[in-house]
């Protein structure tokens with residue numbers, strides 16, 4: 001821990017309350033006291049073991065770890081769950097303390113957007129396919145807030161989860177295309193004992209909905225198991241599981257199942273060699289869930 005501020009005990013480490021910055025001035029004050037490398041883990045709060053794995057990765061990469069907690073209105077569509085998105089700030093701070101986080105940046109909407117932003121980051125064609133087609137405007141909102149967070153926190157490195165694979169690819173691309181001086185590091189997806197990817201939205205699920213939702217990770221596993229048969233076999237195997245879930249009670253309403261190039265999110269065909277991502281999203285009840293698995297085809301596999 002290389003930060004001066006109002007932490008309850010000095011010396012850093014687990015169990016120490018992080019410095020909490022809610023305003024730009026508070027953030028600037030604590031940021032000014034940081035020496036050495038700073039890692040940022042951007043989140044929307046409701047922290048779970050997936051977020052905590054990102055924090056642990058961040059700690060390996062830097063002397064000081066900051067976590068941002070902000071439910072970004074810009075990335076939610078008008079009929080999405082912005083209002084009911086879980087907000088569990090006290091528990092989040094406890095989780096951050098337990099992981100030895102140094103700084104929590106938790107701005108209000110007014111701090112983050114003192115006025116409606118007229119200029120936003122355009123996520124381009126990659127932002128309009130797959131999850132971007134299911135959630136129009138979503139990735140412009142994500143990239144805009146991530147760039148703002150980078151400008152405010154000025155991290156050397158930022159850690160993102162592979163669970164949001166298209167988000168990760170777009171953030172990498174934004175950093176490269178706009179010369180953003182932040183190293184982007186990916187961390188693997190953390191799952192429940194039965195394979196369900198951890199997500200803040202899992203808490204919306206009833207037990208019956210959760211059983212149906214399990215089809216997402218099961219479909220990915222079936223796809224991965226079929227990888228030796230090539231891309232078409234992967235999609236066929238995954239689709240068979242999802243078709244069953246579509247007829248379950250409650251049903252899974254599939255948004256997409258795609259096999260894509262992880263860097264561009266364009267669909268691949270049987271001629272493809274190298275890395276790929278099998279990505280799936282669907283709704284159970286009113287809950288939108290996403291998941292994916294990284295794969296590799298051809299000579300390099």
Ligand SMILES: Nc1ncnc2c1ncn2[C@@H]1O[C@H](COP(=O)(O)OP(=O)(O)OP(=O)(O)O)[C@@H](O)[C@H]1O
Pocket residue numbers: 042043044045049050051053054159160161162163164187188189190191197198199200201202
């Ligand atoms: N199961 C997981 N394993 C690893 N990283 C994760 C996992 N879930 C989320 N993350 C990562 O945590 C960061 C913050 O994500 P976010 O706060 O949106 O959590 P979330 O659980 O994905 O919420 P939701 O899916 O409801 O939006 C992102 O980089 C995301 O990829």
Ligand SMILES: CC(C)(CO)[C@@H](O)C(=O)[O-]
Pocket residue numbers: 042043044070072075142145146164167
């Ligand atoms: C990166 C992010 C914090 C931006 O709001 C969000 O999209 C998320 O939690 O993955």
Ligand code: BAL
Pocket residue numbers: 044075164167
């Ligand atoms: N995990 C990505 C944030 C969102 O779903 O809005």
